[in-house]
Amino acid sequence: MIIYKTIKLTLFMIYKHIPQDFEVNELYDLDSITKEDEGHGKIYYYFILEKTNYTQIKSLEKVANIFKVRRDDIHFAGTKDRAGITRQLISVKGIKKHTFENNITFFNNRLGPDLKLDFIGRYHSRVSLGDNLGNNFVITLRDLSREEVDLARSAVKKIARLGVLNYFDEQRFGYAGNSHTIGKYVLKNDLESAVREILFSLPPTPREEFVVWVNKIKENWDEIKNQNQVLISSIIKSAPKFYQNECRMLRHLHDHKNDFPGAFRVIHKKLRTLYVNAYQSYLFNEVLASFEKTQERNLSEVSGVSFNCVLDRLDVLPDEIELMHESIDTSTSYGIIYQEIFKKDGLSLENFGFISMPELKQDFVSRKTRVFPSDFKIHFGSDDDLFQNKNKLIISFSLESGAYATNVIKQLLN
Numbered sequence: 001m002i003i004y005k006t007i008k009l010t011l012f013m014i015y016k017h018i019p020q021d022f023e024v025n026e027l028y029d030l031d032s033i034t035k036e037d038e039g040h041g042k043i044y045y046y047f048i049l050e051k052t053n054y055t056q057i058k059s060l061e062k063v064a065n066i067f068k069v070r071r072d073d074i075h076f077a078g079t080k081d082r083a084g085i086t087r088q089l090i091s092v093k094g095i096k097k098h099t100f101e102n103n104i105t106f107f108n109n110r111l112g113p114d115l116k117l118d119f120i121g122r123y124h125s126r127v128s129l130g131d132n133l134g135n136n137f138v139i140t141l142r143d144l145s146r147e148e149v150d151l152a153r154s155a156v157k158k159i160a161r162l163g164v165l166n167y168f169d170e171q172r173f174g175y176a177g178n179s180h181t182i183g184k185y186v187l188k189n190d191l192e193s194a195v196r197e198i199l200f201s202l203p204p205t206p207r208e209e210f211v212v213w214v215n216k217i218k219e220n221w222d223e224i225k226n227q228n229q230v231l232i233s234s235i236i237k238s239a240p241k242f243y244q245n246e247c248r249m250l251r252h253l254h255d256h257k258n259d260f261p262g263a264f265r266v267i268h269k270k271l272r273t274l275y276v277n278a279y280q281s282y283l284f285n286e287v288l289a290s291f292e293k294t295q296e297r298n299l300s301e302v303s304g305v306s307f308n309c310v311l312d313r314l315d316v317l318p319d320e321i322e323l324m325h326e327s328i329d330t331s332t333s334y335g336i337i338y339q340e341i342f343k344k345d346g347l348s349l350e351n352f353g354f355i356s357m358p359e360l361k362q363d364f365v366s367r368k369t370r371v372f373p374s375d376f377k378i379h380f381g382s383d384d385d386l387f388q389n390k391n392k393l394i395i396s397f398s399l400e401s402g403a404y405a406t407n408v409i410k411q412l413l414n
Contacts, residue, residue, distance in 0.1 A: 006124035014143040017386060017408055019052045019168050021140040022084030024405070027398065028077060031175040033089075034123040044075075044091040048129070052113065055082045057271070059115055060090070060375060066107045068096040071268070077132035080108070081171050089120070091127040134400040136375075141393045141410065142384050145366075149236035149391050155412050156395075163370040164411045167288060168304070169404040177199035183279030187351045188271070191260040194275070195253075196221065198267075199246050208239050217250075224250070227257040240247040247272070269359060276360050278299070287337050288369055314414055373397035373408055 016022045034046075051059045064071045071092040080086040095103075108116050141152070155180050161188055173179045178201060185194035199217050202210055216235055217224065223231050232254040234248050252263040262270065342348060354361040376397040384392040395412075399405060 005143045007227070010183075014387075016083045016141060017140075019083070019085050021142065022081075022405075024080060024084060024086040025136045026078065026086075026088040026138055028089050028131060030089075030120070033077075033127060033131050034121075034125055036125045041124075043095075043122050043124065043326040044088065044093050044095055044126045045095045045122055046091050048087055048118040049076075049090050050085065050087045050116040050118070050121060051080070053082060053086050054114060056080050057268075062090065062111060062402060063090070063107075066093060066103050067095050067100075068378050075129075077127050078135070082175075088130070089127055091123070093126065106126050130401065131134055132401050134398055134403070135405070136396065136398045138394065138396045139405065141395065141409065141412075142385045142390065144384070144391045146252060146380075146391060147259055149393055151395055152228040152395075152412050153378055153381075156378060159373060159408065159412065160376055163372040164293075164407050165288060165369050166371045166403060167285050167407050169406045169410075170245070170405070171406070172281045173278050174201070175203045177204070178349050179275050179278035180282035181201065181279075183275040184345050184347070186275055186357070187279060187347055188345075189351070189356050193264050194213055194259075195249055195260045199249065206259070207240070210242065213239055224253060225258055227253070229254050229289055232381075243388075263316055272357075283338065284339060284367060288377075290337055367402070371399060371403040371407075 028382070030046075047063075049059060049063065056076070060074050061071060061078070063074055069092060074090055075093075076088060077368050078088065080088050101302065104117055104119060110323075137145045143154070146168040174182075178197060182194050182197045185197060186190070200214060202214055206214075213235070217240070219229055220228075224235075232250055236250050236254070248266040250261065252266050256262055374397065377395065379394040379396065381391055381393045384390040397405075397408065399408070
């Protein structure tokens with residue numbers, strides 16, 4: 001399965017060692033986003049949200065709390081990673097004008113420097129998903145030998161010419177790396193397994209309190225299913241703050257025996273959708289891995305190859321998926337690859353109809369197999385101030401929306 005897992009990369013390169021090593025600045029055209037008046041007289045407040053080592057969901061919850069608005073009244077153009085320092089455009093509806101300045105000052109003073117809001121202006125249209133043009137990255141690579149620095153310098157030219165394979169990276173698969181598995185269960189309408197997988201999830205290097213709490217759920221799963229309300233209440237009371245969604249699910253099971261569809265639905269719709277997207281991303285990565293393996297020679301000669309695949313349109317038939325570049329000779333159909341994966345995972349095309357959860361059905365999206373970083377620059381290589389007798393390298397580049405900078409880094413020294 002092609003899901004990257006790392007902070008430690010090829011050879012001995014390290015990134016994201018400290019937040020300042022990974023900076024992301026969203027690219028957007030404010031005039032284009034704000035030029036349309038939705039015609040209902042509502043005002044949207046625009047901000048640049050800067051966050052340091054904060055999940056996007058958590059940071060937006062903080063914004064909603066300070067302005068006393070619903071979480072659904074906050075809109076953004078693209079999802080940003082937890083790790084590093086990220087800056088992105090958001091719009092907020094329903095802010096009270098007379099308390100606005102005090103609230104933003106309080107927010108920045110209390111939550112800064114980890115969270116910060118920069119007011120941009122008031123407009124008559126909101127920010128929507130996909131409004132961003134892409135992202136600019138400034139990344140520090142650490143623990144490098146002199147030879148690796150030289151190799152990275154030469155690789156920049158190659159990447160500029162051939163691009164990088166456009167995998168969905170580890171961020172797409174959740175903090176425990178299993179969002180695609182949860183999505184598979186949702187597609188199969190096996191909501192008990194989906195809920196169980198969520199409740200049993202742990203981050204890669206969990207705190208001891210996380211392990212203890214999750215193990216308590218695992219050990220008592222049958223009792224939870226039998227609606228042992230005393231036990232469920234005690235588990236909820238002992239939960240670390242990290243597990244808020246999990247507690248909501250447990251509360252539902254406390255009140256509604258074995259209602260796993262209901263327990264799954266207590267999670268915000270956007271998060272439920274992300275689980276399905278993760279499985280679709282897993283499919284894409286599996287097919288792209290096959291594409292890379294069988295077409296390596298051709299890819300060294302042909303750039304910009306792309307193919308349509310089942311990503312965000314769930315009713316596309318696998319036998320309609322095919323390469324869109326005639327110069328590539330392939331002995332296998334991408335439809336067949338998808339069918340093989342479906343068979344292994346116990347799925348069929350009917351599962352993608354979302355009869356039981358129609359709110360999760362989405363539109364078709366085509367994703368490129370290769371992306372080409374723009375403005376790719378190496379700023380300097382110098383002695384690493386955090387790793388003795390090693391070098392660091394600072395690079396910057398821009399990517400279109402939906403592409404992962406970590407793919408560029410991971411393929412930099414390959």
